[in-house]
Amino acid sequence: MIGRLNHVAIAVPDLDAATAQYRDALGASVSEPLPQPDHGVTVVFVDLANTRVELLEPRGEESPIAGFLQKNPNGGIHHVCYEVADIRAAADQLREQGARVLGDGEPKTGAHGKPVLFLHPKDFQGTLIELEEA
Numbered sequence: 001m002i003g004r005l006n007h008v009a010i011a012v013p014d015l016d017a018a019t020a021q022y023r024d025a026l027g028a029s030v031s032e033p034l035p036q037p038d039h040g041v042t043v044v045f046v047d048l049a050n051t052r053v054e055l056l057e058p059r060g061e062e063s064p065i066a067g068f069l070q071k072n073p074n075g076g077i078h079h080v081c082y083e084v085a086d087i088r089a090a091a092d093q094l095r096e097q098g099a100r101v102l103g104d105g106e107p108k109t110g111a112h113g114k115p116v117l118f119l120h121p122k123d124f125q126g127t128l129i130e131l132e133e134a
């Protein structure tokens with residue numbers, strides 16, 4: 001079912017500072033800040049040779065990452081994103097196995113313009129998983 005690792009997301013308290021560190025201290029190629037109001041975050045992509053890092057800052061009152069940052073005030077790895085060929089088929093299969101697909105179960109459009117869904121971290125070794133349709 002899962003294919004390539006599409007990105008690893010890091011939640012950060014200060015997106016500008018994190019972006020500058022990846023650009024200047026780590027010499028990475030970084031995007032401009034990309035507000036994602038439907039997801040309650042602002043994202044910066046760090047493009048790597050074999051995948052991406054996604055730096056996430058909360059946006060708005062209802063950000064889904066606010067709770068995570070309260071528990072991890074310096075930031076931390078927030079989720080991993082795997083690619084799947086058919087996101088609805090993958091979600092159906094996972095639900096049949098008893099996994100919790102978050103939200104209303106309908107894929108949303110993610111930061112790359114593709115359908116995405118999230119799986120509860122408690123069902124996958126304490127790791128929030130995002131699925132993105134390749």
Ligand SMILES: CC[C@H](C(=O)O)C(=O)SCCNC(=O)CCNC(=O)[C@H](O)C(C)(C)COP(=O)(O)OP(=O)(O)OC[C@H]1O[C@@H](n2cnc3c(N)ncnc32)[C@H](O)[C@@H]1OP(=O)(O)O
Binds near residue numbers: 009103122
């Ligand atoms: C622009 C889209 C972009 C893209 O790539 O396309 C994105 O990736 S957007 C990313 C932001 N959106 C989401 O994360 C949506 C899915 N996330 C959620 O629905 C919530 O974050 C949720 C339900 C995973 C957690 O919400 P919250 O922290 O408010 O709930 P709890 O405090 O009740 O947490 C329950 C339990 O899970 C632990 N937890 C929470 N977040 C994580 C995490 N990222 N990784 C691992 N574990 C996590 C939390 O500590 C609680 O554990 P407990 O032992 O019960 O205290």
Ligand SMILES: [Co+2]
Binds near residue numbers: 007009054079081130
């Ligand atoms: Co993501």
